[in-house]
Structures are given as structure tokens and as C-alpha cells.
Amino acid sequence: MKILVVGGAGYIGSHMIKRFQNTDHQIDVLDNLSTGFKENSQNYKLHICDLSNKEQVHKILKENKYEMVMHFASSINVGESYDHPMKYYENNVINTLNLLECMIDLKILNFIFSSTAAVYGEPESIPIKEAQNLSPINPYGKTKSVVENILSDYDKSYGLKYISLRYFNACGAHIDGTIGERHNPETHLIPLILQTASGRRNNFKIYGDDYKTKDGTCVRDYIHVMDIAEAHLLSLEKLIQTQSSDIYNIGNEQGYSVREIIDMVEEITQTKIPYKISEKRKGDPAVLIADNSKITEKLNWRAKYSDLNTIINTAWEWEKKLSNF
Numbered sequence: 001m002k003i004l005v006v007g008g009a010g011y012i013g014s015h016m017i018k019r020f021q022n023t024d025h026q027i028d029v030l031d032n033l034s035t036g037f038k039e040n041s042q043n044y045k046l047h048i049c050d051l052s053n054k055e056q057v058h059k060i061l062k063e064n065k066y067e068m069v070m071h072f073a074s075s076i077n078v079g080e081s082y083d084h085p086m087k088y089y090e091n092n093v094i095n096t097l098n099l100l101e102c103m104i105d106l107k108i109l110n111f112i113f114s115s116t117a118a119v120y121g122e123p124e125s126i127p128i129k130e131a132q133n134l135s136p137i138n139p140y141g142k143t144k145s146v147v148e149n150i151l152s153d154y155d156k157s158y159g160l161k162y163i164s165l166r167y168f169n170a171c172g173a174h175i176d177g178t179i180g181e182r183h184n185p186e187t188h189l190i191p192l193i194l195q196t197a198s199g200r201r202n203n204f205k206i207y208g209d210d211y212k213t214k215d216g217t218c219v220r221d222y223i224h225v226m227d228i229a230e231a232h233l234l235s236l237e238k239l240i241q242t243q244s245s246d247i248y249n250i251g252n253e254q255g256y257s258v259r260e261i262i263d264m265v266e267e268i269t270q271t272k273i274p275y276k277i278s279e280k281r282k283g284d285p286a287v288l289i290a291d292n293s294k295i296t297e298k299l300n301w302r303a304k305y306s307d308l309n310t311i312i313n314t315a316w317e318w319e320k321k322l323s324n325f
Contacts, residue, residue, distance in 0.1 A: 001110075001240065002026045004066045006099065007073030009036030009046065012114065012170055012225055014179050016070065017044055019229040025236075028064060030057075031073065040179060051095035058102040068110035068239075069103060070232065071096065074143075077187050078118065078283050081140035092143035097150065104158045110239055111151070111162040112232055117221075117251070117288050119145045119166060127291035130166070130247050138283030148247070155245045163235040168221035168251035168290045170228055172311040173318035180318030181225070190222070190315050193262060197269040197316070198323040204273055206258050208280035211287075217258035219287040221251040224305035224314070234299040248299070251290020252306045261308075268312050 003020075007013040008029030013036070020027045029041045032050040047060050051073065061069075074092045075081070081088045103111065118141030119134045136142045154160040171190045173180025181191050195201040209216040231250045238246075256264075262273050295301045305311070319325065 001067045001236075002065060003068045003070060003236075004028050004030055004061070004064070006030045006051070006069060006071045007036065007114075008044070009033060009038060009040040010072055011181050011183065012228055013072035014040035014042070015174060015225045016072065016229045016232055017042060018174060018179060019226065019233055023233070028066070030060065035183065037182065051098050052090070054098040054102060057099060058105065061102050061106050061108060066108055068112070068236065069099065069108060070112040070236070071099065072114045074114065076140065078138045078140050079187070079281055081138055081143075082282055085139040088139050088143050092140075093146050096147050100150070100154060100160065104154065104160060109158070109160050111160060112235055112239070113147065113151060113162055113164045115144045115148060115164045115166045115247075116141060117166050117168045117249070117290065119148065120288070122285050123288065126287055127253055127289045128249065129291045130249055130294055137285070141283070151245070161239055161243050162245045163239050164247045165228075165231060165235060166247065166249050167228060168223050168249070168288060170225050171222050171315060172224040172226070172305060173314040174226060175305070175314060177314075177317050177321065180315065180321075182322065189220075189258065189261060190265075190312065191319065193265045193273055194269070194312075194316055194319040195323070196273050196275075197265055197271040198319050198325040200323050202274070204262070204275040205278045206275055207278050207284065209277050213257055213286055215257050215259045218284055219255040219257045219289070221253070221255050221289045222306065222308065222311055223250055223252050223303065224311050227303045227306050230304070231295060231299070231301050234301050238299055246298070248295040249290040249292050250295065251292050252303050253290055253292050255287060255289040256308060261312075264308050264312050265316075268309070268316055
């Protein structure tokens with residue numbers, strides 16, 4: 001298929017297009033490079049474009065005759081979404097609507113969407129199944145939930161077929177060390193701890209140590225970025241084959257606390273991590289762990305790289321490269 005990867009110069013998008021190497025799919029990238037990096041687009045054709053420019057988006061889609069769109073471009077910082085909810089609704093909802101409107105007008109009716117475990121809010125039960133009611137507690141999660149509802153309506157009314165993938169905690173770097181996680185500012189837990197290990201950061205902040213968990217710190221389900229990319233490839237194939245919309249969790253079914261991640265980083269880097277306890281952040285549930293039985297049964301997906309040792313080792317190799325450690 002001829003596929004447009006929107007946000008392909010970002011963290012997960014760049015690992016997705018690297019996974020497309022040695023497949024028969026023809027791939028182009030669209031990115032505004034606000035948080036992505038030009039070199040992340042590798043050797044693929046790159047359209048530098050913002051989804052707010054509906055006219056340009058329409059032109060790119062029309063001229064290149066894509067058969068499917070994969071959408072990775074969104075604002076993802078939970079804390080920032082409280083401070084600037086307008087930015088999140090504009091980028092994550094309105095800009096996605098622009099993209100979908102252009103697709104439907106041009107009869108491009110296959111769509112893979114990056115969603116998030118944040119749509120669940122405080123989980124009703126652990127591990128979390130896809131059928132759980134959605135009750136997001138932060139603006140970021142709300143924007144993704146809104147888009148999922150839009151996709152369901154657009155399927156019924158316009159025949160847009162989609163798969164929505166609810167990521168748990170994406171992490172790690174490519175096994176070959178050529179690409180990895182790079183945000184500015186960085187907000188994700190593992191790279192922040194590793195930046196402390198490499199000396200790029202003086203200390204690490206633990207946001208709250210009195211949660212109802214085994215050691216008082218938040219517990220999360222960490223999933224390697226290349227396992228996420230594999231889930232997208234399988235989803236794409238399933239969508240082509242069945243033309244049936246669906247939603248899947250991408251998680252590891254295992255939770256680690258912040259302190260456990262610190263312990264593993266210290267073991268791998270042979271470096272003591274200085275940390276400070278700070279106040280809890282708004283919108284942080286105590287525990288988020290996926291039930292991934294649906295994606296394993298329906299798509300035959302298996303996590304290959306999501307043991308904690310591989311996650312942190314690959315991320316550490318990438319951090320050493322970034323920091324000249």
C-alpha cells in the first residue's frame with residue numbers, strides 16, 4: 001500500500017517508518033517538525049506541513065494518492081495539557097478533524113490512530129481491558145477520547161475504517177542505536193532518569209511517594225517502541241484484510257514502580273541516581289497496567305523487546321549517544 005505516516009519524524013513515528021524497511025509498502029512522511037527531527041524521516045519523502053493547513057494537507061493527499069494514513073502527530077504532555085488545554089484541543093482534535101475531512105473527501109478510508117491509556121482515567125479494574133468505560137481525568141486523555149468517538153461516528157456515516165491503538169508507556173530505543181527518544185523538554189520517566197545517570201540532569205523528581213502501591217510510587221506498564229511499531233504493522237494488515245474498525249491496548253501486562261525503574265537504571269548504568277520527592281501531579285493515576293489479551297489473540301502480537309532490561313539498555317545506549325557519555 002501507499003501510506004502516509006503523519007508525525008513520522010517524531011519518536012514513535014520514526015520507529016514505525018524504520019519498521020517499514022524491508023516491507024513492500026510505499027511510505028511517505030508528513031510532519032511539521034515542531035517536535036520531530038528532519039533526520040528521523042530517514043530516506044523517506046518528507047512533506048513539511050502542519051495539519052492546521054487543511055488546503056495543503058488536501059493537496060498532498062490528492063497528489064500522492066495514498067491508500068492509508070497512520071496518525072502519530074499529537075501533543076502528549078499531560079502536565080502541559082492542564083496549563084494549555086486550548087493547544088491540546090486544537091492540535092489533537094481540530095487538526096485531526098482537518099486530516100480526516102481531507103481523507104474522506106478523497107475517499108482515503110483506512111486510518112491507524114495513536115491513542116493512549118490516558119483515555120481510561122482512574123481504571124475500574126487492573127489489568128485494564130479495552131471494554132472499560134472511558135473516563136479520562138486530564139485534557140490530554142480527553143482529546144484522545146474525543147477523537148476515538150469521532151472515528152466511531154465517521155465509520156458509521158462515511159465508511160472510514162480505523163484501528164485505534166491505546167499505548168501504555170512507550171519507551172526504549174531502536175536496537176541498532178540509530179534512533180531513540182528525544183523530546184524538548186523531556187517529560188518521560190525513563191529518559192529523565194537516564195539523563196540524570198549521564199550527568200545531563202542534576203537529579204530526578206519523583207512525583208508523589210504515598211500512592212497505594214507497593215512502594216508508594218506510581219506503577220506503569222512499559223512497552224518498547226519497536227513492539228509498538230510491530231503492533232501498528234499487524235493492525236495495518238488486519239485492517240486491509242477485514243475492513244473492520246477496532247481498538248487495541250498495546251501494553252506488557254506488567255507494572256513497574258518509579259523506584260523499581262530507578263533501581264534497574266542504577267544496576268545497568270552503575271550510577272547512583274540522586275532524586276527528590278515532589279508533590280503529586282494532577283492527572284496521574286496510581287496504577288496503569290494493560291490487559292493485552294485482545295491484541296495477542298486477534299493480531300497474534302507478542303512483545304519481543306519489552307522486558308525491562310532491554311528497554312533500559314536500549315534507551316541507555318541512545319542516551320550515551322546524545323550526551324557523548
